[in-house]
Structures are given as structure tokens and as C-alpha cells.
Amino acid sequence: MVVKIKNLFKYFDTAPAVNGVSLDIRQGERLVILGHSGCGKTTLLRMIAGFVVPDKGSITIDGLLAAKDGKSVIEPENRQIGMVFQDLALWPHMSVYKNLEFGLAAKKISKNERNERISLILEKVQLSEFSNSFPSNLSGGQQQRVALARAIVMRPKILLMDEPLSNLDYDLNSMLRKEILKLQEETGITMLYVTHDRNEAFSLATRIIVMKHGAIQKIGSVNEIKMFFKY
Ligand SMILES: Nc1ncnc2c1ncn2[C@@H]1O[C@H](COP(=O)(O)OP(=O)(O)OP(=O)(O)O)[C@@H](O)[C@H]1O
Numbered sequence: 730m731v732v733k734i735k736n737l738f739k740y741f742d743t744a745p746a747v748n749g750v751s752l753d754i755r756q757g758e759r760l761v762i763l764g765h766s767g768c769g770k771t772t773l774l775r776m777i778a779g780f781v782v783p784d785k786g787s788i789t790i791d792g793l794l795a796a797k798d799g800k801s802v803i804e805p806e807n808r809q810i811g812m813v814f815q816d817l818a819l820w821p822h823m824s825v826y827k828n829l830e831f832g833l834a835a836k837k838i839s840k841n842e843r844n845e846r847i848s849l850i851l852e853k854v855q856l857s858e859f860s861n862s863f864p865s866n867l868s869g870g871q872q873q874r875v876a877l878a879r880a881i882v883m884r885p886k887i888l889l890m891d892e893p894l895s896n897l898d899y900d901l902n903s904m905l906r907k908e909i910l911k912l913q914e915e916t917g918i919t920m921l922y923v924t925h926d927r928n929e930a931f932s933l934a935t936r937i938i939v940m941k942h943g944a945i946q947k948i949g950s951v952n953e954i955k956m957f958f959k960y
């Protein structure tokens with residue numbers, strides 16, 4: 730078990746954004762959280778990554794308590810979690826290479842190893858020749874791949890992806906979906922992927938969680954969730 734979440738709550742001003750969520754993320758799975766806009770998906774992901782502290786409940790990562798009842802125990806930079814944000818959040822003033830190198834340098838990884846890891850991942854996402862380009866000179870799909878590479882190059886225990894393809898047109902979306910699937914199968918990385926798009930969920934997931942109003946409505950295999958929606 731990679732992540733164990735018990736009875737998690739997060740309140741903002743009015744109704745709870747996350748309302749008593751319990752779930753396990755298993756080693757090597759592609760778990761997809763499916764739900765409408767505003768149902769609490771990003772808030773849940775940000776709590777797992779450590780950017781938002783839960784008001785109640787606990788998060789355990791690889792057997793270690795990461796957060797509990799309003800307190801963060803492990804800081805985000807020490808959780809070994811990679812995140813691809815809804816808005817990508819690439820650093821515009823840094824080249825592709827520098828975007829990937831930043832986190833590795835912060836972890837005091839040697840220059841040689843940084844080089845090796847970055848070359849390898851850029852090859853995998855087919856961006857080797859864009860190493861010195863800046864994000865603003867890349868297409869939407871290329872920027873998406875940089876964000877993905879930047880998360881994976883850190884070799885996280887788990888990769889969180891927050892609607893990473895929602896701003897792309899249909900063709901690019903399905904192409905990148907296939908690439909994500911291939912990359913996950915090749916690396917075996919544990920993935921938690923958030924989307925409001927049923928087709929995206931069905932094509933990517935090994936298991937799906939349906940969220941509604943901050944709570945889990947249903948957990949099941951792709952086929953079980955298809956039946957749930959009478960798809
Ligand atoms: N920092 C914040 N301050 C106040 N309210 C917030 C904050 N972040 C989220 N919320 C509220 O919490 C609820 C859940 O938001 P969240 O961003 O988690 O939803 P989401 O499922 O990711 O939606 P989307 O699909 O649109 O990205 C919403 O009602 C939102 O308005």
C-alpha cells in the first residue's frame with residue numbers, strides 16, 4: 730500500500746470541500762478520481778501532496794504518517810510525491826532542461842546524475858531536441874510533456890495528475906493519454922489521476938473512484954463504474 734487516507738475532511742468557508750474521504754492507493758495502480766467541477770478533486774490531491782493541510786483525518790504514505798487532524802507531519806518536499814498541476818505551473822523563465830533540473834538540484838543530486846536522468850526522461854517524452862527551449866515557445870502538448878517529465882524525473886513514489894489533459898483538443902488529448910499509459914506501464918509508477926471526463930477515466934484507469942460533493946460515491950473497476958453510469 731502506498732497511500733492510506735482515513736476519514737479526511739477539509740472545510741473552506743461554506744460546505745466542506747472534502748467530506749470524509751477514506752481510500753487506499755495501491756502500488757503500481759492507475760487510480761482515477763472522476764467527478765464534476767467543484768467536487769473536491771484538486772483539494773484532495775493537494776492534501777496528499779502536502780500543500781493543503783486536512784482539518785480532520787489522516788494521510789499515511791508508505792507507512793509513515795504525513796498529516797493528521799490539522800497538522801502536517803511530513804512537509805511536501807519530503808513526501809516523494811510528484812504532481813502535474815491543473816495549470817501545469819512550468820517556470821517560464823527557465824529552459825526545459827532547467828525546469829527539470831531544479832528539483833533534482835534542490836535534492837543535492839550530482840550534476841552527472843541530473844544530466845543522465847534528464848536526458849533519459851526527455852527521450853521518453855520525445856522532447857530531447859527542446860532541452861534549451863523555453864515553455865512559451867512550446868506547443869500545448871509539448872508543455873504538457875514537460876510538466877509530466879518534470880514530475881517523473883524526481884522518481885516519486887506516486888504521481889498525482891490533476892486534469893492534465895483538459896485544456897487540449899481531442900486529438901492531442903487522446904495521443905497524450907496513450908503516452909501517459911505507456912509511460913506508466915514502462916515505469917510501473919503508482920498514479921493518481923483526476924478528471925471530470927468519463928472517457929479519459931475509462932481509458933486510463935485500473936480502478937476508478939467517483940466523487941460527488943466532497944465524498945466518495947462509488948469505487949470500482951472500469952466495468953463496474955461503466956455499469957454504475959449505465960454507460
Ligand atoms: N482556497 C480555497 N478557498 C476557498 N474555497 C476553496 C478553495 N479551494 C477550493 N475551494 C472550494 O472547495 C470546493 C472544491 O474545490 P476543488 O478545487 O477541490 O474542486 P475540483 O473538483 O478540483 O474542481 P475542478 O474540476 O473545477 O477543478 C469548491 O467549492 C471550491 O470553491
Ligand SMILES: [Mg+2]
Binds near residue numbers: 770771772815891
Ligand atoms: Mg480541480
